[in-house]
Amino acid sequence: MDGRIEKMENVFRNRNFRLVFFGALVSELGALLYNFAVSFYILEISGNSAFLQGLYLALCGAAMLVFTPVGGVLGDRYHKGKIMFICDFLKGGMIILATVLMLLFKEPDIHIVILFVLGILGNIVSGIFNPASGALFPHIVKEEQLQQANSYFTIKSSLESIAGVILAGIMYAALQVHVLFFFVGICFVASGVSEMFIRYEHKPSPEKLTMKLAFRDMKEGVSYLRTKKALLALLAAILFINFFITPVTGNFIPYFVKTDLAAAPSYLLDSILTPELWYSALSVIIGISSLLGAAILSSRAQKEKCGFATAVKLCVFAVVMVAVTVCYYIFVERGTSINGFLITLCLGGFLMGFLLSYINIPINTAVMRTVERDKLSKVTSIISIGAQGMIPIASMLAGIILQGLGVTPLLAVCSAGFAVTAVLMLLSRHIREM
Secondary structure, three states: OHHHHHHHOOHHHOHHHHHHHHHHHHHHHHHHHHHHHHHHHHHHHOOOOHHHHHHHHHHHHHHHHHHHHHHHHHHHHOOHHHHHHHHHHHHHHHHHHHHHHHHHOOOHHHHHHHHHHHHHHHHHHHHHHHHHHHOOHHHHOOHHHHHHHHHHHHHHHHHHHHHHHHHHHHHHHHOOHHHHHHHHHHHHHHHHHHHOOOOOOOOOOOOOOOHHHHHHHHHHHHHHHHHOHHHHHHHHHHHHHHHHHHHHHHHHHHHHHHHHHHHOOOOOOOOOOOHHHHHHHHHHHHHHHHHHHHHHHHOOOOOOOOHHHHHHHHHHHHHHHHHHHHHHHHHHHOOOOHHHHHHHHHHHHHHHHHHHHHHHHHHHHHHHHHOOHHHHHHHHHHHHHHHHHHHHHHHHHHHHHHHHOOHHHHHHHHHHHHHHHHHHHHHOHHHHHO
16 A cells, blocks of 8 residues: 555656755755866865865865764754755856856966855855755655655665766866856756745744854754664664775775776777776666665655664675675685676675665665654754764774785775674664664
8 A cells, every 4th residue: 555655656746856856966966076076176286285175175164073063053943945056156256256266366376265265164064054955855845755865865876976976077187167157156046946846844943043052053953863772773884884984985996996907918808998097987786776766766755764774784895895805805805806806796785776776765764754853954963973073083094904904905994884783783672673
């Protein structure tokens, strides 16, 4: 019965969801194009200064982390749709203004200053935008459609990760950077226009927001999580999953491509694919499998409880990681067959992308269904801070392990991390309640 209802009432029939979906499609494509272009442009005008590029990324990340709790407070007090379109208008306007300034002042040093200021201000706005957008679905779609809504957004993200990088490379090579930046600014403005028409019942807070109330709201978000043992256990699992997946995608795969594959005298499809293109191919494989998993989930009715099933999927993920680790040791470290590992990595990447959809989408849906609506933005901001804060720590530790011990120990640590997290989830009474 539920499956038939889900098919009859597809979430795309919901006008608010369509506005959010297509607005996000345009703005996230713009963000992808901008992030791609600005990284290369900073290197181009700074004489390939990796320090400046790293400093830019660090300052932008810090700005978002600092202002994400502010976004959580604002998102629970004010109309989320209004927050979203104001933020997108601000980002679009800032990018267009920065583009005009770069046209007026040609000096590379001035361009670097403009990009740094724009990056910091843009990420402050993103820190306010993200908690509101992350908590919007329960206000605009039916509870039984939350899984479908999250699945469609995962499909959108997967498609953008596959096609967006290719499009970004083409546009960066074909267009002047000022034209590309102006196009990105228009993307954010167009997204804001779409979000202006989001409608849902919002009850304004009777209290006037002050600094004291803002800190009280942040504290309430943490206190609320402490009372929700099942939710807290699930969020802890999310943080550990993010912590152990970052070294695999962010450290191991680029390292393997740049060292083992590039140093091999020959490898699979070497007449067609350079090592860098193999990196892109692996990203596409993961993106396609993630898209496939999300597409399947979008057509299925969501389950009342997802905790135990998610733990089982994570167990399978851990098994895949163990297989990749063993194959790396046999095929690459022992020098048996680089091609054997490439095939293993393609299959493993496909399974990982597919399983991640089956892990992330039910978890996101469970959070949206469990958390009270007036606290969802604060909880979303706490999750975001934890996830973003874990990434640089995980990347740094992975780099130390890679440098000091090598690839196999790094993969073994990540495999053990996934396995331990999965077992703890299976044994947790609180997780089974979700």
